[in-house]
Amino acid sequence: MKGCERKDQDKGSAFHFLFSTRTKVRETESPKRESQRDSNNNNSRKKRKMALELIYFPLRGRGEPVRLALALAGVEYTEKAVDYMTMKSTAGTESCPFGQAPIFKVGDFHISQMDAITRYIARAHNLYGATQQDAALIDMVLIGVESIRSEYTKLIYEKQLSPEGLEAHKALVLAQEGLNGRNGGAHFGYLNNILQRNEGGEGFVVGASVSIADVQLFDVVDLHLRDAIFGDLLRQTYPLLAAHHDRFAAIPAIASYLSSPLRQQKVNGNALG
Numbered sequence: 001m002k003g004c005e006r007k008d009q010d011k012g013s014a015f016h017f018l019f020s021t022r023t024k025v026r027e028t029e030s031p032k033r034e035s036q037r038d039s040n041n042n043n044s045r046k047k048r049k050m051a052l053e054l055i056y057f058p059l060r061g062r063g064e065p066v067r068l069a070l071a072l073a074g075v076e077y078t079e080k081a082v083d084y085m086t087m088k089s090t091a092g093t094e095s096c097p098f099g100q101a102p103i104f105k106v107g108d109f110h111i112s113q114m115d116a117i118t119r120y121i122a123r124a125h126n127l128y129g130a131t132q133q134d135a136a137l138i139d140m141v142l143i144g145v146e147s148i149r150s151e152y153t154k155l156i157y158e159k160q161l162s163p164e165g166l167e168a169h170k171a172l173v174l175a176q177e178g179l180n181g182r183n184g185g186a187h188f189g190y191l192n193n194i195l196q197r198n199e200g201g202e203g204f205v206v207g208a209s210v211s212i213a214d215v216q217l218f219d220v221v222d223l224h225l226r227d228a229i230f231g232d233l234l235r236q237t238y239p240l241l242a243a244h245h246d247r248f249a250a251i252p253a254i255a256s257y258l259s260s261p262l263r264q265q266k267v268n269g270n271a272l273g
């Protein structure tokens, strides 16, 4: 369903996408090859193309950070819609370890859990920071984003985006008063401060280059910037986060993806929000 081709190393300026209804897939290393590389450096020069496939629902949801990471990495892959019965009948097996999607296939190797997938892509495509410290901060951001995403998921699926649910969500993750309260670590203020501590918040959220932390930060801010959720209130409360969102969206590879038919219009699994 989708494809993209990376033209040079500068992720901020030189990605090029090719779109097709069914894309040929490409990968340079499998886990097997990674271990071969560790044991025999000579083997690292040998590259093997591996088929990449994202299995997810035709909506943004937890598939979206994976799609964004793949767009940023500039790798080609196919996407297959989840067959719910197959997913449940294979739940707990190697091909569907947690009975949930997204699932990312690298050849015959199956990865589930959104952040395990984005981290896999990041390690293979230099989207995991330059140092161990960067990687730790990136992990920290991913977990912080997940805290907000879990609350957002409750708002959409459990509270059915009720006005009361939305107010409670706002009080928890957006309102200044919530910052020092018991919030399970779910607050945009924390992400804002991490961003601000890195070069005054005018660059990437961690380090000097784009990473999967930027992907996840963009996605969770993007979800909440929509009129159905916080709209301009988020932009006004945390202008640095909104500016980061807009900068990330302007990265050519991301801008191409976002304006393409590959960007799902449906956001959640229900018709709300």
Ligand SMILES: N[C@@H](CCC(=O)N[C@@H](CS)C(=O)NCC(=O)O)C(=O)O
Residues within 6 Å of the ligand: 061, 062, 099, 100, 101, 102, 112, 113, 114, 115
């Ligand atoms: N922790 C998992 C959660 C995955 C998840 O909740 N997937 C949902 C769709 S977004 C799903 O497959 N739901 C069906 C089910 O749980 O039965 C991740 O981050 O990937």
